[in-house]
Amino acid sequence: MTLDNGALTERLRRAGFSADLNEEGNLTRQRWKIENDEKVTVDFLIQPSLPDDVGGKLRDIEPDFAAVIAPGLHLAFQDRTKVTLSGQTIMGERAARATWICGPGAYIVLKALAFNLRGENKDAYDLFYVLRNYGESVTDIVERLEPLRADPAATEAIGILRRDFTSHDGLGPMRVAEFLAGAPDDAIQADVAGFVEIFLRNL
Secondary structure: OOOOHHHHHHHHHHOOOEEEEOOOOOEEEEEEEEEOOOEEEEEOEEOOOOOOOOOOOEEEEEOOEEEEEOOOHHHHHOOEEEEEEEEEOOOOOEEEEEEEEEOHHHHHHHHHHHHHHHOOHHHHHHHHHHHHHOOOOHHHHHHHHHHHOOOHHHHHHHHHHHHHOOOOOOHHHHHHHHHHHOOOOHHHHHHHHHHHHHHHHHO
């Protein structure tokens, strides 16, 4: 089912969501929140589709609703996995629902592209975490990425990995170390570069 923009925000508001605030108290129209005893936030992304779209910028959809322009987002609908989530909702209700999530091949592409745009430590760590922990080995991720290889977004992402993540003192390994240890760390950096090298060698 496809919802128009008005229907989407109407449903969000009916469910108790509202636009979140950043640390300075300003509205973050691309991130909506719901609060009870806990707080849950949802970030909205949109695939580039207009000539002047720039990755990482906001696409205005309504006066108080926007989405982050995310290059490569379409791949998350090609490499995807259905999982069942169960537990308590934010309102304390017991529930279980099946939902589609981004697969590991598309995730690596999206994180590499995001790192290229933002250079954030968390993006570098997220990428490394999935390479290190998904499946039995990085070859499981290679198998999921192979069908996407012809896509320009995947080609760009592989180039970013080669450029920024394969040297011990490259941006990627250094920023993973900064995220985990708050400073350069030879063991962490070697681990990151090693996993990325193995991944690229198997592509």
